Amino acid sequence: MIIKPSAVIRKNYNEISEICKESGEPVYLTKNGEGDLVVMDIEAFTKRESMLRLRENLIVAEEGRMNGKPGYSIDDVSSLMKAAVQEVLDGKRK
Structure with missing residues (x-):
């Protein structure tokens, strides 16, 4: 310090x-x-703020999981990501 x-x-x-x-x-x-x-330093501040936001989001997600909120499997996330990428690619082709 x-x-x-x-x-x-x-x-x-x-x-x-x-x-x-x-x-x-x-x-x-x-x-x-x-x-x-x-x-x-502004870079250190920005990094610290990003880490705090990430931690907050992780806590919210973990609380949701602990309260029985449905989540996504790795396969579900993979499928969602592939669909999102395909949607972007299809949009560029038009």
Whole structure:
């Protein structure tokens, strides 16, 4: 965990930016010794957000499965994917 006083971002934005990009981790900024802000590289943030959305979707799917919601077998998914690909190919031929 990287912790810096908030004055660092005012005085040396480039240093904070470089730390974020090199580490891929958030930098926690303090103000008067208390946590104030979190700064992170946009790529690391985007990746983290994607992972969180994926986890949320997996949890929803698992909850549905546990509650008896019908699912799809591997063969079902394979058939659905083949049909979707064929539909796209047929559409391009027209």
